[in-house]
Structures are given as structure tokens and as C-alpha cells.
Amino acid sequence: QDAFFKKGMNIRKQGNDLRKNEIAVYCFTKIDAKTIAVLASCGKEKVKVCSKLKTAILATGDELIPINEKPLDDKLRVSNIYSLYAAMKEMNHMVINLGFVNDDKKIITEKIKAALSLNIDLLITTGGVSVGKYDFLKEVFEEQGVKEKFWKVNIKPGKPIYFGSYEKDERRILVFGLPGNPVSSLVNFYVFIKPAIEFLFKQNEWKIVTATLQNDLKKKDGKRHYLRGILFEENGEWKVTADFSQSSGNLVEMSRANCLIEIEEDKLNPKKGERVKCILI
Structure with a gap:
């Protein structure tokens, strides 16, 4: 019977899972249940983490109506703010729903000015960034001090995307102006916004x-x-x-x-x- 047992069997020696001075959890690791187990075993009751991004979302368009209303022939229920809200929440960030406004430059200007005064990291708008008669957002962004990084990309769908940066009082807000088409705005989110956020947090989840x-x-x-x-x-x-x-x-x-x-x-x-x-x- 002794042949079945050897000295040291089923004994885990101290430090056999991690050598002295070896890094247990690297910076920018997303903390999940497995990571928390390692932190706890290392005696780390508290660790420094990155703050979640604060994002504000605004939709524009004369054709938009609330989702609880029945649309007439020339109207659409506003879906973009809800899809983008959900996409940001799936990434575990904080979101402010700014609702939607008509294609009125004065009203849009007031909304954008108010949004840029918020304590946010990201502003996402939909609609109003193309070259139509009622596409005011690019002009409003410039008037409010947003510095354009690029406008329009050679893709389909989602060509008229706008990206800029607003800086004031040591704050920086990244500004994305997405097209109003529901699919185009989501494609822009997956192709541009999600990878940008993952880059900021040094993640690589774009599979x-x-x-x-x-x-x-x-x-x-x-x-x-x-x-x-x-x-x-x-x-x-x-x-x-x-x-x-x-x-x-x-x-x-x-x-x-x-x-x-x-x-x-x-x-x-x-x-x-x-x-x-x-x-x-």
C-alpha cells in the first residue's frame, strides 16, 4: 500500500505558482473573477484601476420621434441613441443619454455647447455630419472649438464619419460624429470607436x-x-x-x-x- 504514496505527493510548495519578484497581474489587465482570485491570494485588498469612460450621446434629425410614438410616412423612431448606449454599456462604461433634437442649428449649437461643458471623456452624435442642407454638426463642432482630426472615410456603410478633439481647462473630450443611418452608425462604432477605446485601455479585444x-x-x-x-x-x-x-x-x-x-x-x-x-x- 505504501507504493501508492511518495514523499511530497499532493503537497503544493510555497511559491510554486509564482516566483519571487515575478509579476502576478500586469498593468491594464481587465479585472475579472480569475484576476481577483490572484489579487486576493497576493494580499491585495485594494488596487489602482482606470476610471470608466463617461460618454454622452446625442441624435439629430427632423425625421426622429420617440420610440413610444407611431411613425408617419416621413418619420423614424430614434434607435441610434439606444443602440450606441447599449454598445457602450456592453464595454462597461458610463453613458449619458442627451436625447435627440431637430435639424435646427441654434438648438444643436446649444446642445453641443452644453455637452462639451459636461465632465465627460467622449461625445458621440448621430446624423448631421454629411454635406446636406441641414447637416450642421461639423460646422457647429468647429464653432465650439472642436479640432477636426478627420472627416469622411472611404468605407461603406459609414462614409461621413467625423472625428475631433475638444480641449479646455486640462480636459480633453474625444468627439465622434456618426451618420444617421442606424446600421452605418453601428458599423462606425465597431470599426472606429470600440477599437479606439480598447487602445486607450491597452486592451486587444478586436477579434x-x-x-x-x-x-x-x-x-x-x-x-x-x-x-x-x-x-x-x-x-x-x-x-x-x-x-x-x-x-x-x-x-x-x-x-x-x-x-x-x-x-x-x-x-x-x-x-x-x-x-x-x-x-x-
């Missing part, structure tokens, strides 16, 4: 996989396209299908997608069987 396309796609221009897709694994291989509407106003198909298929500028009409990049959303 990209390569998958085999299950249907032909139409792409005739020189823009970079982000198509909604359904990614799945079959026999150990990633596959993706996008055999449904890609309209920038189709929220139903967007809600069913679990990835964005990235088709680069010089690629035209990808065919079934080709390998494509997919951004998990």
Missing part, C-alpha cells in the same frame, strides 16, 4: 478571424466594405454567410449578424469559396 465565404457578394466600387455576416464553425473551419439585405437602414439583419465581413478597397465582387476577414461583433 478578427478568416473564414470561407458561403455565397457571392456584390462590390463594384473602390471603397472598403463592411458587410453584415453570420459566422459559424463547421468541421473545424470558420465559414461565413451574408446572403441577406445589406441596406444601411436594415436593423433587423444587423441584429442577426455576429460579424462584419471586411472587403478591402481593391477587391471586387468576392466569390463563394474565397477567404475573407471577419470582425466579431
Whole structure:
């Protein structure tokens, strides 16, 4: 019976999981249940953490109505502020819903001025950043002291995105002006805002996989396209299908997608069987 036992069996020696002076938890590690266990075992009752971002969201557009109202032919329920609010909360940040306003420059100016006076880190707007008669936001941003970093990108959907920075009294607010189309604003969030936030917190959660396309796609221009897709694994291989509407106003198909298929500028009409990049959303 003694043969089954050896000296030192099932005994964990002190320090066998971590050597002296070895780092247990690195800076900018996202604290979860596993990390808390390590911190507790190291006797760390308190640790310094990064503050959550404070974000304000504002929608603009004469066509917008509250979600509890029935829309007439020329009206739309305001969905953007709720989708972007939820997207920020999924990243565990704080959000202020500033509601929505009509395409009235005076009212928009008052709203933006008030928003920039808040104790926030990020301001996200939707609508009013293109070149239409009632697209006032870019002009208002400049008048309120926001320094433009870029405006418009060669992608579809979501081309008329605006990005700028507002600095006053040692405060900096990053400003993103997104297009009003519901799908376009969410694509802009996943392609630009989410990676920017992860960069600020030194995270790397932008997951990209390569998958085999299950249907032909139409792409005739020189823009970079982000198509909604359904990614799945079959026999150990990633596959993706996008055999449904890609309209920038189709929220139903967007809600069913679990990835964005990235088709680069010089690629035209990808065919079934080709390998494509997919951004998990």
C-alpha cells in the first residue's frame, strides 16, 4: 500500500505558482473573477484601476420621434441613441443619454455647447455630419472649438464619419460624429470607436478571424466594405454567410449578424469559396 504514496505527493510548495519578484497581474489587465482570485491570494485588498469612460450621446434629425410614438410616412423612431448606449454599456462604461433634437442649428449649437461643458471623456452624435442642407454638426463642432482630426472615410456603410478633439481647462473630450443611418452608425462604432477605446485601455479585444465565404457578394466600387455576416464553425473551419439585405437602414439583419465581413478597397465582387476577414461583433 505504501507504493501508492511518495514523499511530497499532493503537497503544493510555497511559491510554486509564482516566483519571487515575478509579476502576478500586469498593468491594464481587465479585472475579472480569475484576476481577483490572484489579487486576493497576493494580499491585495485594494488596487489602482482606470476610471470608466463617461460618454454622452446625442441624435439629430427632423425625421426622429420617440420610440413610444407611431411613425408617419416621413418619420423614424430614434434607435441610434439606444443602440450606441447599449454598445457602450456592453464595454462597461458610463453613458449619458442627451436625447435627440431637430435639424435646427441654434438648438444643436446649444446642445453641443452644453455637452462639451459636461465632465465627460467622449461625445458621440448621430446624423448631421454629411454635406446636406441641414447637416450642421461639423460646422457647429468647429464653432465650439472642436479640432477636426478627420472627416469622411472611404468605407461603406459609414462614409461621413467625423472625428475631433475638444480641449479646455486640462480636459480633453474625444468627439465622434456618426451618420444617421442606424446600421452605418453601428458599423462606425465597431470599426472606429470600440477599437479606439480598447487602445486607450491597452486592451486587444478586436477579434478578427478568416473564414470561407458561403455565397457571392456584390462590390463594384473602390471603397472598403463592411458587410453584415453570420459566422459559424463547421468541421473545424470558420465559414461565413451574408446572403441577406445589406441596406444601411436594415436593423433587423444587423441584429442577426455576429460579424462584419471586411472587403478591402481593391477587391471586387468576392466569390463563394474565397477567404475573407471577419470582425466579431
